[in-house]
Amino acid sequence: MIKELIVVEGKSDTVAVKRAVEADTIETGGSAVDRKVIAKIALAMERRGVIILTDPDHAGERIRKIVSSKVPGCKHAFIPEKDATRKGDIGVENASPEAIRHALEHVHTSFEGAPAVIGMDELMAAGLMVHPRAAERRMQLGNLLGIGYCNGKQLYKRLAMFSISREEFARALAQIDEGGITL
Numbered sequence: 001m002i003k004e005l006i007v008v009e010g011k012s013d014t015v016a017v018k019r020a021v022e023a024d025t026i027e028t029g030g031s032a033v034d035r036k037v038i039a040k041i042a043l044a045m046e047r048r049g050v051i052i053l054t055d056p057d058h059a060g061e062r063i064r065k066i067v068s069s070k071v072p073g074c075k076h077a078f079i080p081e082k083d084a085t086r087k088g089d090i091g092v093e094n095a096s097p098e099a100i101r102h103a104l105e106h107v108h109t110s111f112e113g114a115p116a117v118i119g120m121d122e123l124m125a126a127g128l129m130v131h132p133r134a135a136e137r138r139m140q141l142g143n144l145l146g147i148g149y150c151n152g153k154q155l156y157k158r159l160a161m162f163s164i165s166r167e168e169f170a171r172a173l174a175q176i177d178e179g180g181i182t183l
Contacts (some may be wrong), residue, residue, distance in 0.1 A: 002104065004049035004075065007041060007067055009060065012093035015028060017053065018093055020097035021104060026050075028067070031059040038070045050074045051107055053100075055091045056081040056148055068110060076162070077103040078148035081139070094127060106146040108162040116160040118169050121157060144172040 002023040008014055013023040026044060028037055044050050052067055052074050054060030068074050079095050085100035086094035095103075123129045128138050142149045145168060147158045159169065 002051070004051045005041075005044040006104075007050055007052045007054070007063075007072075007074075008078075008092055009054055009063060010093075013053075013055075013091065016093045016095060019099060020100035023104075028063050031066075033063060033066045033070075038130050041067055041071050041074075045071050045073060051077050051104065053077045053079070053092060053103060054089060057090045061148075061150070072110075072112060074110065075107040076147075077107045078142070078146055079103045080143040081149060082143075103146070104166070108147060109153075110161045111163055112161065114160045114163055116156065116157070117164070117166055118159050120152075120156055123152060128152060135155050138180070140176045141172050144175055145169075 002021055006017055006023050006025045007028060008017060008025050009028055009030060011027060014027060017023055017025055023087050026037065026040055031164070033120075041050055044176070052073065054063045056079055064076065068076070079092060079099050081090060083099040084090055084092060084095045092100070117136075124131075126137070128134055128141065131137070134152065135154055138152065139149045145164055147162055147164070150158060158164075
């Protein structure tokens with residue numbers, strides 16, 4: 001049984017999570033997260049803790065931002081897009097129980113205002129910004145670090161927010177470069 005409540009988008013996500021692990025969920029009911037849902041999540045945070053597990057798409061990221069801004073200290077679990085896609089549809093409900101368990105085993109706690117260890121200039125030098133294959137490299141990096149896919153500016157923020165060390169960053173980049181996605 002997972003102690004924290006897991007925030008998901010809808011009923012089908014709850015079904016998928018419960019197939020993978022024994023856990024309680026709170027459903028946002030979509031990307032328009034209302035005050036009642038935020039109040040439930042805040043209470044869950046006080047009592048048991050919260051893990052946000054949303055779809056790896058724009059709407060899921062919007063929900064993640066809304067919830068984490070209203071309820072600080074949430075943990076974050078990310079499923080790579082490739083593991084949450086079936087027949088062109090992206091969502092937690094499409095992920096295998098193994099992918100969901102993996103995401104929940106590798107949660108990150110955000111620390112708003114954490115100092116950046118890795119600078120924008122390093123992201124550019126690593127081919128993660130202003131590079132023809134930057135988006136592809138960011139997706140791979142986000143999957144390896146378990147912080148999800150994001151644009152360059154958001155990557156800079158996430159690396160700081162999730163306290164990704166210089167060593168973790170370097171190891172992930174080395175894996176990407178060994179796999180053939182080099183500059």
